[in-house]
Amino acid sequence: MATRTSLPPDVQQLAAAHRARQQQIAAQAVxxxxxxWGFVETLGWASVAGQMLSTAQSALMEAARGVQGYVGAAVRMWGREPDPFGQVAERTFAATASDGRPLDTLLEQPALEVVELVDQGMTRAQADAIGRRHLQRIVATQVADAARVATGVAMVNDRVVEGYIRHLTLPSCNRCILLSGRWYRYDAGFDRHPLCDCVGIPAAEVVDPPRSPREIYNSLDDEERRKAGWSGHDQRAIEDGADLFRVTNYRRALKTVTIAGRPVKTTLVGTTRRGLAGKRGAKVRMTPEAIYLEADRLNWDREETLRMLKLHGYVV
Incomplete structure (x- = not known):
């Protein structure tokens, strides 16, 4: 496997444009x-639930659209020709939330939260504001996840892609800054948190990190570091010689939206006779990242991983 010390000039720009498109889709959906949401208080959740779901699904579908073309374009920038196993089933990434649960139940959570907060004595206005912020975070996160997970499947699907490089979109949190620039194998899951803006750059070769986390940290001013999660005391400790990684890991741990180990998350969506996964004999439907976890645990080769992605309806 070849190794480079730098990315092809256009690949990072391609990734940035890809992410900017997702941000625009997310902003429109939010x-x-x-x-x-403004109609929930007067009409009730049931009256707007259908429109909420339709809006979110349309955004997720749009976020996943074109991922195979994006990965193919990146491969060509590496001087290679794409070698896809099949066609990424882009529509399937709008069928569920990124953790495998039905999307409508996730969207309903803020409305249920408002009812509970009001029952506990909070004013309706205060509860409504909390619910609104929760809904905005859910929608923005799900759009980003749909794009990331679909792109991940597209990278596994193309046999030329050896892995991906985690690309930072500033401003960002300190944990994401520590992970920035790292190389990951093509079937590695993507650690992320709600509202995470990081993306994976498809790579046909192993690449040394273009910038170290310490270089990124040094490029930030005091206010940017505080927004990322490093307190004044943290910064002083780092300036006095404390290890950047140890200080950051002490302060917080990166939370992920999807499961990071067993038991494997599954969804029943798409497993009926009419669903793509159901037609292929899947009784439960594993999420893509759950498939990658099993691939790592059982040491599957790429062809077996692709077979499982096809079985569960993510590649046709």
Whole structure:
């Protein structure tokens, strides 16, 4: 496997444009669901639930659209020709939430939260504001996840892709800064937190990190570091010689949206006779990242991983 010390000039720009497109889709979806939220208090959740779901699904579908073309374009920038196993089933990434649960139940959580907060004595206005913020975070996170997970499947699907490089979108949290620039195998899951803006750059070769986390840290001013999660005391400790990674890991741990180990998360969506996974004999439907975890645990080769992605309806 070849190794480079730098990325091809255009690949990082391609990844940034890919992420900017997802951010625009997310912003539009958040604006529309925020508008719909204004009717919840007077009409009730049941009256707007269908429109909420339709808006979110359309955004997720749009976020996943074109991922195979994106990965193929990146491969060509590496001087190689794409070698896809099949066609990424882009529509399937709008069928569920990124953790495998039905999307409608996730979208309903803020409305249920408002009822509970009001029952506990909070004013309706305060509870409504909390619910609104929760909904905005859910929608933005799900759009980003749909793009990331679909892109991940597209990278596994193309046999030329050896892995991906984690690319930072500033401003960012300190844990993401520590992970920035790292090389991951093509079937590695993507650690992320709600509202995470990081993306994976498809790579046909192993690449040394273009910038170290310490270089990124040094490029930030005091206020940017505080927003990332490093307190004044943290910064002083780092300046006095404390290890950047140890200080950061002491302060917090990166939370992920998807499961990071067993038991494996599954979903029943798409497993009926009409669903793509159901037609292929899957009784439960594993999420893509759950498949990657099993691939790592059982030492599957790429062809077996691709077979499982096809079985569960993510590749056709």
């Amino acid at each position: 604006a529309e669901t925020n508008r719909l």
